Amino acid sequence: MNLYLDKRFYIGLAICIIAFVIGYSYSIWYDIGWWMLRIFLVLVLADILLLKYISSKVDISRSVSEKLSLGDVQHVEYKISNESKHKLRYELTDELPMQLQHRNYIQQSTIEAEDNKKIKYRIRPTVRGVYAFGKLHLYISYPYLGFVQRRITADLDKDVAVYPSFIQMRKFELQVFSQTANMAGIRRVRQIGENDEFEHIRNYVQGDNIRSINWRATSRNGELMVNQYENSKSQMVYCIIDKGRSMKMPFEGLTLLDYTVNTSLVLSNIILKKHDRVGLITFSDKIGSIIKASAQHNHLQKLTNYLYNQKTRFNESNFELLFYTLRSQLSRRSVLLLFTNFEQPYDLHRNLKYLKSLNRKHLLVIIMFKNTELEKVKEMKTTKLKDIYDKTFTQRAIMEKEKIAAEIKANGIQVILTAPEDLSINTVNKYLEIKAKRMR
Numbered sequence: 001m002n003l004y005l006d007k008r009f010y011i012g013l014a015i016c017i018i019a020f021v022i023g024y025s026y027s028i029w030y031d032i033g034w035w036m037l038r039i040f041l042v043l044v045l046a047d048i049l050l051l052k053y054i055s056s057k058v059d060i061s062r063s064v065s066e067k068l069s070l071g072d073v074q075h076v077e078y079k080i081s082n083e084s085k086h087k088l089r090y091e092l093t094d095e096l097p098m099q100l101q102h103r104n105y106i107q108q109s110t111i112e113a114e115d116n117k118k119i120k121y122r123i124r125p126t127v128r129g130v131y132a133f134g135k136l137h138l139y140i141s142y143p144y145l146g147f148v149q150r151r152i153t154a155d156l157d158k159d160v161a162v163y164p165s166f167i168q169m170r171k172f173e174l175q176v177f178s179q180t181a182n183m184a185g186i187r188r189v190r191q192i193g194e195n196d197e198f199e200h201i202r203n204y205v206q207g208d209n210i211r212s213i214n215w216r217a218t219s220r221n222g223e224l225m226v227n228q229y230e231n232s233k234s235q236m237v238y239c240i241i242d243k244g245r246s247m248k249m250p251f252e253g254l255t256l257l258d259y260t261v262n263t264s265l266v267l268s269n270i271i272l273k274k275h276d277r278v279g280l281i282t283f284s285d286k287i288g289s290i291i292k293a294s295a296q297h298n299h300l301q302k303l304t305n306y307l308y309n310q311k312t313r314f315n316e317s318n319f320e321l322l323f324y325t326l327r328s329q330l331s332r333r334s335v336l337l338l339f340t341n342f343e344q345p346y347d348l349h350r351n352l353k354y355l356k357s358l359n360r361k362h363l364l365v366i367i368m369f370k371n372t373e374l375e376k377v378k379e380m381k382t383t384k385l386k387d388i389y390d391k392t393f394t395q396r397a398i399m400e401k402e403k404i405a406a407e408i409k410a411n412g413i414q415v416i417l418t419a420p421e422d423l424s425i426n427t428v429n430k431y432l433e434i435k436a437k438r439m440r
Helices: 007-023 027-055 166-176 215-221 256-273 299-308 319-329 345-349 352-361 372-379 385-410 420-437
Strands: 003-005 058-063 067-069 074-082 088-094 106-111 115-123 129-133 136-141 148-154 158-163 197-203 225-230 236-242 277-283 287-294 335-339 363-369 414-418
Touching: 007 027, 027 136, 027 148, 058 088, 058 136, 058 148, 067 166, 074 088, 074 106, 106 115, 158 299, 166 256, 166 420, 215 225, 236 256, 236 287, 256 277, 256 299, 256 335, 256 420, 277 299, 277 319, 287 299, 287 319, 319 352, 335 420, 345 385, 352 363, 363 385, 363 420, 372 385, 385 414, 414 420
Parallel strands: 067 158, 236 277, 236 335, 335 363, 363 414
Antiparallel strands: 003 148, 058 074, 074 115, 088 106, 088 136, 129 158, 136 148, 197 225, 277 287
16 A cells, blocks of 8 residues: 555544543543544545545656766756646655665655656765666645645666766867866966977968968968968876775765775866867775777777776775886876875875876876875864864974975976865866976
8 A cells, every 4th residue: 555644634533532431530531532533535536536536647757967977076866746636745755875875865845737847956966876766755745734745656766877077078178179278267378389399381272271372472472371280199198097996084984995986987088179188097005907008099098997997996006016017007108197195294294106107207296185184174164172282283294295295396206296176176276287387
């Protein structure tokens, strides 16, 4: 049976019982109690039969994307269709995936006769993987009786994969290649030279870009002449992701590894759009994925699939192993964007020689993270002695991280120290700067 007793049923039953109790002292109330009970049971039976008839004219559905984007706000849409001629009260309950941690999602309202209703529910996935959506339950009741509820269940089991943030990827692509890039925080860096190297001047043929017309040569020869350019070699750019335990730190529901995975996808898309080649290397105490730099049409999808499966390991990262792996795997000078997180000066000092060696052979950019939680503590007001100790410790930890970044820079290695939420924009700006200034 899909029938459930509502609180109105218990209120009605309680009134009948009270009448019987009073009947022990006043016999007339005993007879009244019996009549009230008979009427009550008839109304309950009528409610049950009415809901049985109405339930066949009520339908529910759920709409959710085939894949979800990590760390971004998205929506699940529900549709309730009432084809009956009766206004209904309803209670909608969904079996949401356990990763969302929304255990008690209930939507209560009314729906008019012969009406459709759409409901949007906001979700923000913070874990990559498969999210299992279960059954959808709708409890309906007749508002003028409302003694019982009837459950309508839609078997809408569906598995949805949560991928690295393709929403951010599209957003940054639009920002980088639009005229409003400065408004979005994308810095325009003056480009030294042209995208291509000048080769010679030749006659114009149909289909040539009119922007390459050489007007001085055209006036001398009396016919259209254009500049011929030789394509410059594309750069090889590698996103190197540290999966050690320091990348497990959480900020705003996402780990540092999740922020890095999202940024790597954003950056890979822009690199490919800029006609460079992009690759991926992951490591911790051992080497994980190695994807050679490429610009093939399906390369971005390949990178997305590898980024989807990355998980943090709880071991110390082995930079010596990374150095020897890169020395054997990368024969050509490349741009290396190393996402890591040195928390203590000792962590840097024991690995600095490997980083300096990598920087001699390649263009190395180390990307580290600010602890934004410490920044919040730094700004708080001190009212107790404990607060003063906390604030002093926090300021010391922040200064230590800044000293680490300064020491990296002093050793000739480029460094970005960024808040996790600003990682994508700061990394994209650094790549565009490297591209514009032709750093190699």
